[in-house]
Amino acid sequence: MTTNQGVPVTDNQNSLTVGERGPMMLHDVQFIEKMAHFDRERIPERVVHAKGAGAHGYFQVYRSMERYTKARFLQDPSTRTPVFVRFSTVTGGRGSADTVRDPRGFAVKFYTEDGNYDLVGNNLPVFFIRDAVKFPDMVHAFKGAPDSNIPSASSAHNRFWDFISLTPESTHMITWLFSDRGTPKSYRMMEGFGVNTYVWVNAGGTAVYVKYHWKPKLGVQNLDRHEATRFSGVDPDYLTRDLRETIASGEEVEYELNVQLMNINEELKQDFDPLDATKTWPEDKFPLIPVGKMMLNRNPANFFAEVEQAAFCPASLVPGIEFSADKLLQGRTFSYADTQRYRLGVNYLQIHVNRPLVPVDNNQRDGAMQFSSFVGSVNYEPNSLASGMPKEALGGTQYIHRVEGEVTRRKISLTNDFKQAGAKYRSLSKINQEHLADNLIADLMHIDKPIKKRVIENLTKADSQLGKLLAEGLEGLTITKKPTRHQR
Numbered sequence: 001m002t003t004n005q006g007v008p009v010t011d012n013q014n015s016l017t018v019g020e021r022g023p024m025m026l027h028d029v030q031f032i033e034k035m036a037h038f039d040r041e042r043i044p045e046r047v048v049h050a051k052g053a054g055a056h057g058y059f060q061v062y063r064s065m066e067r068y069t070k071a072r073f074l075q076d077p078s079t080r081t082p083v084f085v086r087f088s089t090v091t092g093g094r095g096s097a098d099t100v101r102d103p104r105g106f107a108v109k110f111y112t113e114d115g116n117y118d119l120v121g122n123n124l125p126v127f128f129i130r131d132a133v134k135f136p137d138m139v140h141a142f143k144g145a146p147d148s149n150i151p152s153a154s155s156a157h158n159r160f161w162d163f164i165s166l167t168p169e170s171t172h173m174i175t176w177l178f179s180d181r182g183t184p185k186s187y188r189m190m191e192g193f194g195v196n197t198y199v200w201v202n203a204g205g206t207a208v209y210v211k212y213h214w215k216p217k218l219g220v221q222n223l224d225r226h227e228a229t230r231f232s233g234v235d236p237d238y239l240t241r242d243l244r245e246t247i248a249s250g251e252e253v254e255y256e257l258n259v260q261l262m263n264i265n266e267e268l269k270q271d272f273d274p275l276d277a278t279k280t281w282p283e284d285k286f287p288l289i290p291v292g293k294m295m296l297n298r299n300p301a302n303f304f305a306e307v308e309q310a311a312f313c314p315a316s317l318v319p320g321i322e323f324s325a326d327k328l329l330q331g332r333t334f335s336y337a338d339t340q341r342y343r344l345g346v347n348y349l350q351i352h353v354n355r356p357l358v359p360v361d362n363n364q365r366d367g368a369m370q371f372s373s374f375v376g377s378v379n380y381e382p383n384s385l386a387s388g389m390p391k392e393a394l395g396g397t398q399y400i401h402r403v404e405g406e407v408t409r410r411k412i413s414l415t416n417d418f419k420q421a422g423a424k425y426r427s428l429s430k431i432n433q434e435h436l437a438d439n440l441i442a443d444l445m446h447i448d449k450p451i452k453k454r455v456i457e458n459l460t461k462a463d464s465q466l467g468k469l470l471a472e473g474l475e476g477l478t479i480t481k482k483p484t485r486h487q488r
Contacts, residue, residue: 070319090102125213165455209275270414
């Protein structure tokens, strides 16, 4: 045993004191180093996705996707691209239960030959909001109240439902979250979605819109509300334990990556905005295309180093994959990396789990926790003193985005906030419709009547039968179905 300086530790049981029972000495550097490190072991938890589980594995494409994208990890079926996946709950803290009703994060880091690509998504295909400017308000409403620190997920339901009832675009997400999809049985039996719309670009510069879908080999399996509540008490780490023990037993966890593709000239021909993260693309018009498989087969050796310090950002793209003008995605490209710089430091990409497998070479220097070794006097470009190195990489073909319009703050015109929510409810089996209504009633019974009424009015606009079930279940409410702006 040594100190962090490498000095041998000959006694790790007793502090340096004046005699056997005297006060401690300030020059007990062994004690000070040990305690100072212990005092700093906990880094700030993520604002969202604080509790997570992770696994290593690989991704393998079925066939070349060169018709649609030049991304090299999507070309060769014989290539296995290493991946690290982090699953998580969204609103709870690090000590929260795995089985609470909550969206689940499904984040995949591909260590490709062109650098790291992060596909950061959830287990539900839509989101609560369509514009990232509303994200802080949404999270504030869901997390601990500023006066009591009681989160909406516990008993202060008013804050959650107040925000939801005043944000009609969230209605579609509610029909997913309060179905049994909101309480998955296992990370191994949970779908994943990119949620946002991205752009694939091929070698010729032709672009298509793309949405991502992960399909678990074991199919989708969920817990009902009562099972989820029981597990929260008897085994709050149930999903984390299930994933780790499965991989430790030698089993592999498999998912299939599918995509939906849309020609960009079809964008304005839909009755919804394809870049709206509160909407799905109908699969009968934009069918799922199988792309490849992902196999998870190795547990992290150290939870803190690999899972807690794993950092993902939708801005981590590789050539052949670009951003769309999705307003939620545009905001995420800044906020994800920025929060990791706060949590882990400006050099967080040098941490082993975040470091790309390919060499990194640029003129960024210094900063907290910088441990790369640099030599020479040159840290700028262009230069001649270092033979012009590092120099710019050879350019590749990119899709040319033509942008024209007024600089303004405006809501998109094609919202249809209730249509897909109603369609989702009607697509459920009778028993799942009953579960959705029952789950909503169980939650809504705790909130104030004016908020409750707004929630049910929104859900009635989605489907009158669903609204009727909720009104009947929450006695004393009379709901009048009002036409939406698109129905007038």
